[in-house]
Amino acid sequence: MGKVGDILTTYDNSTSSWRHGHDAIVQSDNSRVMEAWAGKGVRNYQNNWSKRFKSKKKQYVKGADIYDKVKAQRYASSKTGKPYSVATTKNSTNKYYCSxxxxxxxxxxxxxDLDSNGGALVTPADIDHSSKTVSY
Structure with missing residues (x-):
């Protein structure tokens, strides 16, 4: 599902009653995604979104060419092994959550900046509702 640099979003994931969702970025061979997953941290994982989640969408970033998309997925890859935490700021580079x-x-x-509301956290919905992303 998706092409290099695409953003995959689902709203299946939830904590308590908050359906916060989950995001990932598609790797260059399209069979893998980079994601930050609770208990696992930032990881390169199989791109099985079409089977893994009921709700799913794919988006690209407006104005991003193939070089931008490759750079974005390489940046995500460079964070492999970083720990997962939602108790972190958007700009810090020591802990990550998916979006x-x-x-x-x-x-x-x-x-x-794909954060549609500019808040302290960026959620899958913020990226989904950004004027800079396009669903297809």
């Missing part, structure tokens, strides 16, 4: 990893991948390689 922060995706947000930083485009913010730090293309300068594109």
């Amino acid at each position: 922060k990893l995706v947000w930083q991948s485009y913010k730090n390689t293309k300068g594109t």
Whole structure:
């Protein structure tokens, strides 16, 4: 599902009653994604979103060419092994949650801020509702 640099989003994941969702960024061979997963940290994982989640969507970043997309997925890859935590700021680089990893991948390689509301955290919904992403 998706192509290199695409953002994959689901709203299946939840904590308590908050359906916060999950984000990942597609790797260059399309069979893998980079994601930050609770208990696992930032990891390169199989791209099985079409079977793994009921709700799913794929998006690209407006104005991002193939070089931008490759840079974004490489940035995400460079964070492999970093610990998972939601108790972290958007700009820190020592701990990650899923949408922060995706947000930083485009913010730090293309300068594109995908956080639709500019809050202290960036959620899958913030990226999904960004005027800079397009679902297809």
